[in-house]
Amino acid sequence: MKRYLRVVENRLNTNLSRRQLLKFCLIAGMLLGVLAHGFMFANKIPNHDDMRFGMDLTGAGLESGRFVLYFFWKLLSTMSVPWLNGLLGVLFLSLAAWLACDAFDLRRVWQAGALLCVLIVYPLNATIFCFMYEAHVFSLGILLAMAAPWLTRRARLGFLWAALCVMLCTGIYQGFLMLAIGMLILLVIQRTAYGQAQSGWAAWRFAIGCAAAAIAGVLLYLGAMALLTRVGAVVLSDYQSINQMGKLDVSTLPSKLAMAWNTVWDHYLWDVPDYTTRLMRLAQITLVALGYGWLAVRVVLSAVRRRWGHAALLAVCGVLLVLSAAGVFMMGENINAHQLTLYSLIVILLLPVTCLPHEAERPGRQMLRRLCAAALAAACLGYGFQCTILDNQAYYQLYSSFTRISHAMNRLALSIEEEPQYRPGLRIATVGFMSWEDPPVYFDYELASRFRPFGGVLNEIDFAAPSCAPYLLTRVIGLPLTPVDNWQPTEAEQAIVDAMPCYPAEGCVTIIGDLCVVRFS
Secondary structure, three states, rough: OHHHHHHHHHHHHHHHHHHHHHHHHHHHHHHHHHHHHHHHHOOOOOOOOHHHHOOOOOOOOOOOOOOOOOHHHHHHOOOOHHHHHHHHHHHHHHHHHHHHHHHOOOOEHHHHHHHHHHHHHOOOHHHHHOOOHHHHHHHHHHHHHHHHHHHHHOOOHHHHHHHHHHHHHHHOOOHHHHHHHHHHHHHHHHHOOOOOOOOHHHHHHHHHHHHHHHHHHHHHHHHHHHHHOOOOOOOOOOHHHHOOOOOOHHHHHHHHHHHHHHHHHHHHOOOOOOOHHHHHHHHHHHHHHHHHHHHHHHHHHHHHHOOHHHHHHHHHHHHHHHHHHHHHHHHHHHHHHHHHOOOOOOOOHHHHHHHOOOOHOOOOOHHHHHHHHHHHHHHHHHHHHHHHOOOOOHHHHHHHHHHHHHHHHHHHHHHHHOOOOOOOOOOOEEEEEOOOOOOOOOOHHHHHHHHHHOOOOHOOOOOOOOOOOHHHHHHHHHOOOOOOOOOOHHHHHHHHHHHHOOOOOOOEEEEEEEEEEEOOO
């Protein structure tokens, strides 16, 4: 037994070349991704966003400040194709892991394996794959965010290329700005803590270059959005205050920064979201605390050695690491809408603990890091195992709910076609909800709630949303009508709606001019 354990240890401790590291990340990442998310790729059912945006990103692309998302969505795939988009997403995540490992000189198998587990199996990506029509582009955004620190080290004029990557990942999803900034901060921490920068001024000079790259990336993004809104006549949505991008009120900055601190504290330590398992909660609390503990020790050691510039820079990075989560405020959005993207802090805070041992470090400390990496990998793999294998039964319950609601919509479509005033091309709007009755008639929330480990999965068939039925009727059932969002009836139309009975009673469908109205509750 000892001989076999020694063989395993030697394999995990193998030092990989850059080419071997790339092969390892691609092969292990693709296998791990298919194992963790393959059920979703093969059995994905349409959710409310799939039906609304699956073939047209109007409202979720340019209007949401995501012009890069819109471009790559058009370039790669404009449909919800789970098996294709899912595999593309896993490929991009595997490449992102390689960029991170190469940027931070993580050459050993155990280091790359731990990072792969975090990037591919962490809850955010389970949620991303619930929205398969754009999952591949979101994974590309993570790849671009990881490319920023890699380019500063591996490319000529790396800071300029890093700024471009910051702009591109932010243009895919504003929350990825937090990931790009955080990874740049971590790179500064690594170079400063392990003396790769010989003097305090050299360390600060590199840090200033990284900060300039991040700021330049944000300015490029805001400039591109200004061009789109003025020259391209794009009207930004007011969803999550996106139309306020770049209009930061300095007087509100202290409260927003305090909110960012509180969000991170709650998300990782105090009020961990209920979609995480107990194992993930324990791993997050323990390892995030160890990450900051390690950083505090490095600050003290630098001060004891009279390396005041290094100590000050590490302390500043420790503060900014959490505040990088506030970067989304500059994009006009509320941080609460992006709490899941805080998973980047897991990667950022845990890398110092799990993956960045100095070659001259004592064997005992290196072993502690390996144990932390193993614990993190086990937590993520256990989480993924529960989500994708043990909870398949819950997913089947969701599928049966979808089947029931699709049968109901088929009957409703027939009722609409039987209306005397019906004709193809009418607009259609719904009033009320289909699944908030007590007890729910068309959608069984109690069964679906078993699937809670996927953050946001209650929206997987969230037909409670009033705007879902028109898209279900038109894009799944195939009724030749045009959905209408946010219909505001006049007083006369409201009187007609108030007098209508609720579906499935006769009279629940009424045609008013060129508008077909269905009342659910």
